[in-house]
Amino acid sequence: MSERQRLMVRYLQRLDDIAPAGYTVGVHIRFASPLYLKSTYPQEWQDVYAANAYSLRDPLVFWGISKSGKTRWSEINLPDPFGVMAKAAKFGLTYGAVIACGKITSRTIVGAARSDREFTDTEIADIEDIAHGLHDVTEPPEDLTPAMIEALRLVGDGYRHTAAAAELGISESALKARLSSARDRLGAKTTAEALRMAREYRLL
Structure with a gap:
C-alpha cells in the first residue's frame, strides 16, 4: 500500500468514527465525475438514490458545487422539489454536515450524517480537516509532461x-x-x- 493510500485509509477511518449514520465522499469532481467516490450510507438509500438519479437533484450536491466551506444540512436553504432530504431521513440520515473544497473545476465534497443529533462545531471542523486532507492527498500531479x-x-x-x-x-x-x-x-x-x-x- 502506498503512502497516499495509507493516508486515505486514515482519513476515511476518522470519518467512520465521526459519522455514525455514514458518509459520502466525492474527491476531485471533474465534469460531474469524481476521481474517487465512496459512500457508507445505508445500501438501501444508495440504491434509491442511484435509481432516481438524485445526484442531479440533491440540494447537498448543489450546495457543494456552488460553494466552498462547511455547513449543516439544516442550514442549507435551497429548493428540494424532489424531497431528497425528507426521503434520506427515512433511512436514518436525519442530521448532517457537508464540506466542499477545491477549485470549481476539481471540487471535493464530503457529506456526513447522524440520526440522533446535529454535529457539533468541533465535529464539523474535524470533517472539514478530513475533506481538505483527502483533497490534498489525491491532488493529481500537474507536472507530468x-x-x-x-x-x-x-x-x-x-x-x-x-x-x-x-x-x-x-x-x-x-x-x-x-x-x-x-x-x-x-x-x-x-x-x-x-x-x-x-x-x-x-x-x-
Whole structure:
C-alpha cells in the first residue's frame, strides 16, 4: 500500500468514527465525475438514490458545487422539489454536515450524517480537516509532461521498452529516463505503480 493510500485509509477511518449514520465522499469532481467516490450510507438509500438519479437533484450536491466551506444540512436553504432530504431521513440520515473544497473545476465534497443529533462545531471542523486532507492527498500531479505520459501509455499497452522506444523514435535509455521521471513525479516506486496511479488520476 502506498503512502497516499495509507493516508486515505486514515482519513476515511476518522470519518467512520465521526459519522455514525455514514458518509459520502466525492474527491476531485471533474465534469460531474469524481476521481474517487465512496459512500457508507445505508445500501438501501444508495440504491434509491442511484435509481432516481438524485445526484442531479440533491440540494447537498448543489450546495457543494456552488460553494466552498462547511455547513449543516439544516442550514442549507435551497429548493428540494424532489424531497431528497425528507426521503434520506427515512433511512436514518436525519442530521448532517457537508464540506466542499477545491477549485470549481476539481471540487471535493464530503457529506456526513447522524440520526440522533446535529454535529457539533468541533465535529464539523474535524470533517472539514478530513475533506481538505483527502483533497490534498489525491491532488493529481500537474507536472507530468506529454512525453512521460506517452511513455507510460505505451508500456501500459504492453509494449516492451525496445518497441516503445522505437514507436516514439527515441533510444531505449531515453524511454527509461522518461519512465523514471514519471515515477519520481508520481511518487511511485515501480513503473507498474506509476501506471496504476496515472490511471487513477486519469492521465492515461
